[in-house]
Amino acid sequence: MGFWRIPLDTTDIDIARGRVHILEERCKGCGYCIEFCPKKALAFSSKFNQKGYHPPYMIKPDECVNCHYCEIICPEFAIFSVEVEPAEEKQA
Amino acid sequence: MKPAVLTGEHYMTGDEACAEGALAAGCLFFGGYPITPATEVAERMSARLPGVGGTYIQMEDEIAAMAAVVGASCAGVKSMTATSGPGFSLMMENIGLAVCTETPCVVVNVQRAGPSTGLPTMGAQGDMMQARWGSHGHYDIIALAPSSAQEIFYQSILAFNLSETYRTPVLIMTDEVVGHMSERVIIPDAKEIKLMSRPTPKVGKERFKPFAPAENGVAPMANAGEGYKIHVTGLTHDEKGYPVMTVDAQVSMMERIMNKFAKNLKHILRTESHRIEDAEIVVVSYGVSARTALAAVEDARERGIRAGLLRLITVWPFPSEMICSLAARVKGFVTVEQNLGQIHLEVQRAAAGKAPAYLAGHAGGSLISPEQVLDVIEHGF
Amino acid sequence: MNPKDQNKYEEPNMVDTPLHHPLDDLLRTDRIPHIWCPGCGIGTAFSACLQAMRTSGLDLEKTVMVSGIGCSGRGAGYVKLDSYHTTHGRAIPFATGMKLANPDLNVVVFSGDGDLFAIGGNHFIHAARRNMALTVVCVNNFTYGMTGGQVAATTPYQAKTTTTPRGNHEAPFNLPLLAYASGATLIARWTILHARDLTECLKQALQHSGFSFVEILSPCPVNYGRRNRQSALDMLKMFQDKCIIQNNASPADLEMDFAKRIVLGKFVHVQRPTCIETYDKTCRLADFSKGKAA
Ligand code: SF4
Numbered sequence: 001m002g003f004w005r006i007p008l009d010t011t012d013i014d015i016a017r018g019r020v021h022i023l024e025e026r027c028k029g030c031g032y033c034i035e036f037c038p039k040k041a042l043a044f045s046s047k048f049n050q051k052g053y054h055p056p057y058m059i060k061p062d063e064c065v066n067c068h069y070c071e072i073i074c075p076e077f078a079i080f081s082v083e084v085e086p087a088e089e090k091q092a
Numbered sequence: 093m094k095p096a097v098l099t100g101e102h103y104m105t106g107d108e109a110c111a112e113g114a115l116a117a118g119c120l121f122f123g124g125y126p127i128t129p130a131t132e133v134a135e136r137m138s139a140r141l142p143g144v145g146g147t148y149i150q151m152e153d154e155i156a157a158m159a160a161v162v163g164a165s166c167a168g169v170k171s172m173t174a175t176s177g178p179g180f181s182l183m184m185e186n187i188g189l190a191v192c193t194e195t196p197c198v199v200v201n202v203q204r205a206g207p208s209t210g211l212p213t214m215g216a217q218g219d220m221m222q223a224r225w226g227s228h229g230h231y232d233i234i235a236l237a238p239s240s241a242q243e244i245f246y247q248s249i250l251a252f253n254l255s256e257t258y259r260t261p262v263l264i265m266t267d268e269v270v271g272h273m274s275e276r277v278i279i280p281d282a283k284e285i286k287l288m289s290r291p292t293p294k295v296g297k298e299r300f301k302p303f304a305p306a307e308n309g310v311a312p313m314a315n316a317g318e319g320y321k322i323h324v325t326g327l328t329h330d331e332k333g334y335p336v337m338t339v340d341a342q343v344s345m346m347e348r349i350m351n352k353f354a355k356n357l358k359h360i361l362r363t364e365s366h367r368i369e370d371a372e373i374v375v376v377s378y379g380v381s382a383r384t385a386l387a388a389v390e391d392a393r394e395r396g397i398r399a400g401l402l403r404l405i406t407v408w409p410f411p412s413e414m415i416c417s418l419a420a421r422v423k424g425f426v427t428v429e430q431n432l433g434q435i436h437l438e439v440q441r442a443a444a445g446k447a448p449a450y451l452a453g454h455a456g457g458s459l460i461s462p463e464q465v466l467d468v469i470e471h472g473f
Numbered sequence: 474m475n476p477k478d479q480n481k482y483e484e485p486n487m488v489d490t491p492l493h494h495p496l497d498d499l500l501r502t503d504r505i506p507h508i509w510c511p512g513c514g515i516g517t518a519f520s521a522c523l524q525a526m527r528t529s530g531l532d533l534e535k536t537v538m539v540s541g542i543g544c545s546g547r548g549a550g551y552v553k554l555d556s557y558h559t560t561h562g563r564a565i566p567f568a569t570g571m572k573l574a575n576p577d578l579n580v581v582v583f584s585g586d587g588d589l590f591a592i593g594g595n596h597f598i599h600a601a602r603r604n605m606a607l608t609v610v611c612v613n614n615f616t617y618g619m620t621g622g623q624v625a626a627t628t629p630y631q632a633k634t635t636t637t638p639r640g641n642h643e644a645p646f647n648l649p650l651l652a653y654a655s656g657a658t659l660i661a662r663w664t665i666l667h668a669r670d671l672t673e674c675l676k677q678a679l680q681h682s683g684f685s686f687v688e689i690l691s692p693c694p695v696n697y698g699r700r701n702r703q704s705a706l707d708m709l710k711m712f713q714d715k716c717i718i719q720n721n722a723s724p725a726d727l728e729m730d731f732a733k734r735i736v737l738g739k740f741v742h743v744q745r746p747t748c749i750e751t752y753d754k755t756c757r758l759a760d761f762s763k764g765k766a767a
Pocket residue numbers: 026027028029030031032033034055056070073074075076077078079
């Protein structure tokens with residue numbers, strides 16, 4: 001996606017970074033978080049949870065922009081993202 | 093501004109006395125829907141409630157009226173409605189909800205002749221079995237039967253007291269004649285009226301279980317907005333109020349609901365006896381028919397027949413044990429009611445063949461005459 | 474991506490996962506997972522509702538959820554607030570009684586299309602007419618899910634259900650139009666896919682003083698989608714393709730026809746005295762305003 005003009009402060013603005021947490025046992029494998037993640041950062045894992053569903057996992061953890069969309073589209077309260085502080089990110 | 097308790101001597105109809113009794117009992121919500129011959133209860137409440145801090149609302153049908161009553165009671169307010177046969181049928185759904193969720197509320201049925209639309213302006217007592225079993229599933233219920241305007245005033249108070257004490261719907265099964273007849277009604281001083289309120293939680297918010305019975309079988313009740321964060325459902329539920337779809341949960345929920353009545357029967361059951369100590373023939377009656385029955389008993393005594401009257405104040409629960417022990421010593425029973433045999437069947441059941449039981453009944457629309465009852469007393473045995 | 478991170482995420486493990494979802498404090502977590510099927514949108518609609526409650530600024534101790542019967546009607550059973558799961562179609566009159574008895578309560582009705590608009594339709598129109606201060610959230614999944622997928626008053630024309638095996642020959646309701654004609658003072662329609670707009674709108678609905686109505690289009694993959702060759706994802710993609718957002722659109726233009734386009738948005742947001750306000754003004758003397766004895 002291209003901007004018709006680049007905002008002057010682009011270089012000063014930190015893009016939000018997020019970390020996704022998954023409560024695997026709650027997942028029913030609907031795939032909404034995977035399908036509608038704007039960064040396509042999630043994928044089904046190969047493992048099964050107790051109910052026999054494949055919970056998602058982060059295939060591209062660095063891409064998460066903490067938009068919370070997986071969190072709000074998930075019907076199962078099974079996934080959420082939290083903001084990663086830039087400092088924390090450097091440490092890690 | 094008129095107070096909730098209109099202390100003094102009045103001349104009013106049974107319907108009006110019913111409303112006044114409810115107000116004296118602390119009723120602050122009425123969900124109504126017009127129907128003959130119960131409309132006057134709603135009219136009186138619509139005029140009186142806003143003046144005592146309560147609310148009247150006329151709902152879109154009797155289903156909604158009853159649902160609103162249960163909702164209002166869950167919010168902590170003493171609530172009632174009044175209707176007649178056709179509306180009573182529609183209310184059964186949410187009377188069942190009140191039974192299952194153990195929500196106190198009062199339903200008045202000013203009975204008219206049925207089935208269906210029947211005789212809207214003429215009385216009957218044809219809904220007595222519907223009162224007992226009208227909502228689906230097995231349950232116990234309290235149903236009162238007033239004989240006069242004065243009595244309906246007191247029974248309105250009693251109905252609220254029983255309903256709050258035992259967390260159950262209470263039905264007042266009156267009829268068109270009592271409802272529309274004007275009589276003297278004496279309303280006592282507010283201080284002389286004993287009022288009961290639902291039992292309140294005794295443990296902290298985290299530990300509270302809305303359906304865990306106390307010693308008397310009745311669970312303390314938390315109202316909406318009090319911070320207990322309770323869940324209430326018409327599904328089979330455990331003591332926490334959570335739905336549990338198992339046989340065990342069903343059995344123990346039913347046990348809890350039925351136990352409230354079993355444990356407290358002697359506090360709930362009410363009858364009134366007139367000359368039954370030496371009676372050979374016991375006339376059983378309730379509501380307006382008991383007035384006829386009383387006249388017939390007096391007439392019979394004049395003719396040398398030892399008759400007595402057992403008047404049911406609570407038709408439900410029914411005094412089975414009392415009838416059973418009477419059956420051992422009397423010549424027989426005559427049940428006087430304005431239907432073709434409903435409580436009569438109960439008397440027969442309780443007498444268990446130990447004494448014969450006859451019916452002096454009427455299809456509805458007209459009172460039974462004392463002569464008709466006397467005829468059964470004289471020639472039945 | 475640094476290899477250490479990759480390891481951490483490749484095999485998902487519970488060690489890294491804090492136990493609490495941000496909405497857990499509003500959930501009866503001892504009842505989760507809920508009964509809704511995989512891919513059912515009710516969970517998303519419910520989650521949006523909880524998030525809206527959380528951000529609405531309402532006193533949640535005084536906030537009550539009332540549901541009727543059906544899949545969506547199970548909502549009340551999962552919220553950790555005072556919650557009432559009532560009879561089929563009667564959530565609105567129950568809520569009406571509750572609100573009138575204690576006007577300090579915020580009463581939210583969360584239920585489904587069959588419950589609110591077939592068996593409960595009469596109650597809906599009258600509560601809207603009265604401008605009863607309730608928030609009515611309707612999950613519209615076009616069918617009776619709980620009983621196995623029968624035709625509803627909202628089933629699209631020609632759709633297959635267990636009781637319309639050759640297709641539905643009846644026309645579905647345009648619910649916002651019905652709400653508008655009845656007098657509702659806040660009316661909106663969203664889908665679960667539009668979760669962000671939906672949550673914001675639900676928040677406004679909760680804060681609205683009168684009768685608010687939010688319709689949420691939602692997939693029932695198991696009992697509706699399956700018979701119409703539509704997976705949960707298919708339906709969400711259809712929402713993506715067919716829905717346009719047009720706030721303030723005329724309620725008459727909101728017919729439900731997936732062959733054309735479905736209009737979403739907030740259509741009505743007006744102020745009108747509520748039932749309680751008009752009752753106090755008309756029926757009470759000054760001493761007795763606010764529903765409480767002086
Ligand atoms: S949206 Fe939720 S339930 Fe669906 S796959 Fe993702 S985590 Fe699992």
